[in-house]
Amino acid sequence: MTRLLLFDVDNTLLWSGGAGGKAMGLAFHDLFGIDDGFKRVEFSGRTDRYILAEALRQHRIDGDYEEHQARFRERYYAHLPKMLHERQGRLMPGFPALLDVLSRQPGVRIGLATGNFSQGAQLKLAHYGIDGYFSGGGFGEESEDRAVIVRRAVERLGKGLPRAEAVVIGDTPHDISSAKANGAIAVGVATGTNSVEELRESGADVVFEDFSDWQPAAATLIGAQTGARPGGA
Numbered sequence: 001m002t003r004l005l006l007f008d009v010d011n012t013l014l015w016s017g018g019a020g021g022k023a024m025g026l027a028f029h030d031l032f033g034i035d036d037g038f039k040r041v042e043f044s045g046r047t048d049r050y051i052l053a054e055a056l057r058q059h060r061i062d063g064d065y066e067e068h069q070a071r072f073r074e075r076y077y078a079h080l081p082k083m084l085h086e087r088q089g090r091l092m093p094g095f096p097a098l099l100d101v102l103s104r105q106p107g108v109r110i111g112l113a114t115g116n117f118s119q120g121a122q123l124k125l126a127h128y129g130i131d132g133y134f135s136g137g138g139f140g141e142e143s144e145d146r147a148v149i150v151r152r153a154v155e156r157l158g159k160g161l162p163r164a165e166a167v168v169i170g171d172t173p174h175d176i177s178s179a180k181a182n183g184a185i186a187v188g189v190a191t192g193t194n195s196v197e198e199l200r201e202s203g204a205d206v207v208f209e210d211f212s213d214w215q216p217a218a219a220t221l222i223g224a225q226t227g228a229r230p231g232g233a
């Protein structure tokens with residue numbers, strides 16, 4: 001049995017110090033001349049495709065969505081490296097040690113199930129030096145619905161592995177529900193705005209305050225301590 005460990009990015013692996021939102025705001029301004037274009041858009045746990053589409057809806061900007069997204073991504077990727085450099089973000093507690101120990105386990109594949117546009121995820125991970133741990137996944141341009149992104153990540157990473165079992169690790173109820181929609185094990189980590197209790201109530205099988213205690217966390221993620229499959233009870 002192979003375990004596919006699918007990590008969310010923002011507030012799970014790292015906190016970008018607001019660099020992502022800032023770069024998005026600049027890109028939106030470049031294209032449409034609107035300041036604070038995302039002011040009334042909920043970012044937490046949402047996919048970048050949802051975030052952009054919602055901003056376009058709020059500002060009543062018509063036209064071909066795919067075209068808007070392509071132009072927006074170009075501007076966003078141009079701004080993001082500078083913003084990451086300017087803002088004082090950081091890795092979340094326990095990283096990169098947790099990734100390091102997981103990457104040395106047999107029968108484990110590590111990937112992403114993120115709402116970030118693919119190159120945005122790559123730029124953020126590279127900025128904090130952890131891009132080398134991940135072998136692909138599902139990304140924010142693929143759907144407004146996070147469950148679709150998890151499904152794509154499972155399909156890609158589990159290719160050729162009929163008995164792969166997926167674990168989704170994230171900081172919001174959206175991560176948890178998208179895991180459950182795909183029959184995956186849902187692991188919550190309360191390093192974002194949601195509390196341990198909220199993540200538990202949203203249906204998480206296991207919840208961590210954070211991963212500072214990375215050794216037992218790694219054991220749980222690879223299944224040594226979950227015993228019976230969580231969620232099966």
Ligand SMILES: [Mg+2]
Nearest residue numbers: 008010011171
């Ligand atoms: Mg997140």
